[in-house]
Amino acid sequence: MLMYVVRRICVSILVALFVSGLSFFLLYAAGDPATAILGASATETDIAAVRERYGFDRPLIVQYASWLWRALQGDFGDSFFLRVPVEILIAQRLPVTMLLGSCAIVFALVLAIPLGVVAALRPNSIVDRLALFISVIGQAMPSFWFALLLITWFSVAWPLLPSSGSDSWQHFVLPTVALGYYAMPAIMRLTRSGMIEVMNSDYIRTARSKGLSSWQITVKHALRNAIVPVVSLAAAQFGFMLAGSVVIESVFAIQGAGRLAYESIVRGDIPTMQAVILIFSLTYVVLTFAADLLVAWLSPRVRLV
Amino acid sequence: MTNLAVPTIVDPRVIEEVVGPSPLRILIRRSVGHVGLIVGATIILIAVAMALFSPWLAPADPYVQNLSARFIPPVYMEAGSWTHPLGTDHLGRDYLSRIIYGARISLVVGLCAAMISAVIGVTLGVVAGYFGGWVDSVVTFLITARLATPVILVALAVAAVIGSSAEMLILILGLLLWDRFAIVMRSSTQQIRTIDFVEAARVQGCSVPWILISEIMPNLLNAFIVILTLEIAHAIILEAALSFLGLGVRPPLPSWGLMVSEGRESILFDSWLITIPGVFLFLLVLAINLLGDGLRDVLAPDQRS
Secondary structure (H helix, E strand, O other): OHHHHHHHHHHHHHHHHHHHHHHHHHHHHHOOHHHHHHOOOOOHHHHHHHHHHHOOOOOHHHHHHHHHHHHHOOOOOEOOOOOOEHHHHHHHHHHHHHHHHHHHHHHHHHHHHHHHHHHHHOOOOHHHHHHHHHHHHHHHOOHHHHHHHHHHHHHHHOOOOOOOOOOOOHHHHHHHHHHHHHHHHHHHHHHHHHHHHHHOOHHHHHHHHOOOOHHHHHHHHHHHHHOHHHHHHHHHHHHHHHHHHHHHHHHHOOOOHHHHHHHHHHHOOHHHHHHHHHHHHHHHHHHHHHHHHHHHHHOHHHHHO | OHHHHOOOOOOHHHHHHHHOOOHHHHHHHHHHOOHHHHHHHHHHHHHHHHHHOHHHHOOOOOOOOOOOOOOOOOOOOOOOOOOOOOOEOOOOOEHHHHHHHHHHHHHHHHHHHHHHHHHHHHHHHHHHHHHOHHHHHHHHHHHHHHHHOOHHHHHHHHHHHHOOOHHHHHHHHHHHOOHHHHHHHHHHHHHHHOOHHHHHHHHOOOOHHHHHHHHHHHHHHHHHHHHHHHHHHHHHHHHHHHHHOOOOOOOOOOOHHHHHHHHHHHOOOOOHHHHHHHHHHHHHHHHHHHHHHHHHHHHOHHHOO
16 A cells, blocks of 8 residues: 555656646747846847746756756746746635635536436436536536536626626636536436446345335445545546636636736746646645555455555 | 257248347337437437538628627527527627527537547546556556546636637546546456456457457447447536636637637526526537437446436
C-alpha cells in the first residue's frame, strides 16, 4: 500500500510538470513574449532590452528551469499586463473559481446520484427513461449556450436572478447550474450501471432474505458499494469543471481564475496563462490522486492490488 | 430427423430458423429497431446535406450585409416574413443561409480533428496494448498527462499565441482529443493479444506490423467507430466554444459558436439570435451522440455502460 502511494505521488508530480513544461514550450516558442509585453509598435532596441531583462534571450530549457524553480517557491513572475505578481492575482481569483466548482459538483452529485439510483431500481421504467433523456440532453448541450439560455430565461424573461458578477450567493446560482449540469450525465450513468450491477449480486439477495427493508438494502448495502467508482469520476469531473470555468465565468462575468485565464490569453499575458494552466492541471492531479486513495480505503479489493 | 438426408429445396426462412440469421441481418435488424440510431442518423444526414449543398440550399449569400434590414425576426415571430425565414443578424445577413453554411464548419472541424486524434490515439493505444512493458508505461503516462491538461485553456492559449483559424483549430483539437481512443484501444488490444489467432500468426512468423494491422486492428473496428462518433461530437462542441470565446473560427465565417457570440449583445431584445444557432449545434451534437450510443448497442453491446 505504501509503495503504491509513493509511486502514485511520483507519477502525479511528473504529470503536472510534464503538462506545465509542454505548455511553457508551446507558448514561449510560438509567440514572442517581448513583443507581447511591448505591443506591436515597439522598436528593435526596446525589444532587445526587454528580451535581456526578462531573460528571453536564454535557451528555452534554461528559461523553463528557472521558471519552474521559482514556481516551486510560489513565484510566478510579474503579469505582463497588470505589472503585478501573478501569485497575488491567483490568490485573489482562485477562491472564487474553487467555490463555483464546489457548488457545481455538489449540484451535479445531488441531482445525479438519486436519479441514477431510482433509474437503476426500475430499469426501463418511465423514471429510467427520463433520467436517460436528461443525460442525453445534458451531454449535447454546449455549456456556453446553456448558460446564455439560463440568462434569457431567469434574468431577462423572468427577472429572478442576476446575470453577471459575483457579489452575492444569487450570482452563483445560474453559473452553478450551467457548470454542474455538464458533469451530471456521466455521474448519473455511472451510478445507474453500478447500482444495477450491485443489486443483482448475492449479498443483496442475502440482505433481502434477511427481511431488511428495501430502503436499508438500497442505501446501506447497495449504494455504498455502487458509489465507490463515482468518487473517482467526481474528482476528475471537478478537474474538467475548472477548465469549463473559463467559459462559464466569461459568460457570467465572474471574477474568478477562469476569467483571469481568459483575460490573460486575450492580452497575451503569458506568465499568468502559464500559472493558471499549471494550477488547474495540478488541482486535477491532486484531486484524482486523493480520489484514488479514498477509493482504495473504501474498497479493500483495490488496496491489495 | 430422417429427412435431413433428403436433398430438398428448403425455404430460406427455415434455414434461418435452424442456423440463425446471418450476422449482417442481425445488424440490420438491430439497427432498424433502434429509435435513437435512426433519429441520430437522420439528423446527421440532413446536416451533411446542408453542408454539401449549401450554395443550392441557402436562399441568400451568407456574407452579404444589408444594413437597412438588420434584426428582422424569424418567420415564427410576429414581425417575421418568408423573405428571411430565420431572420437577419446585426449586419442584416440572412440567418438561414449562415446556418446552412455553418454546418460545413462544424462538420469539417469535427471530422478532421477527430481523424487526427484517431491516428494518434489508435497508434499509441495499439502499440501500448500489444507490447506492454515500458512502452505501456510511457503511453499510460502520456494518457495521464493528457487527462490532466485543461483542454479549453490550452487550446485557447495556443490559438491566441499562434493565431486562430479553422485549420489551426483542427490541428489543436486533433492534438488534444486522442485520450479516449488511446485508452480504449489499449485495453482492447490487451485482451485480443492473448487470443489464439494472434498467437498463431506469431508462430507462423508474421511480422509485428502485419500482426498489428491485419490481425488486431480489424477487431478494434467496432469500438473505434463508437469512439470516433463521440470525439467528433466533442470536437464540434469545443470548436463552437472556442469560436464563441473569439479564439476559434474568425469572422465573417458563419460558425454556429461564433453566431451565438455575435448574438450575445442582443440577448435582451432579440434572444432568438442566440437560440437559433444554439439549437442547430445542440441537435447536431445530440444526433452524433445518439448515433454513437446506437452503434455501440448494435456493434459492441458488451461495452454498454
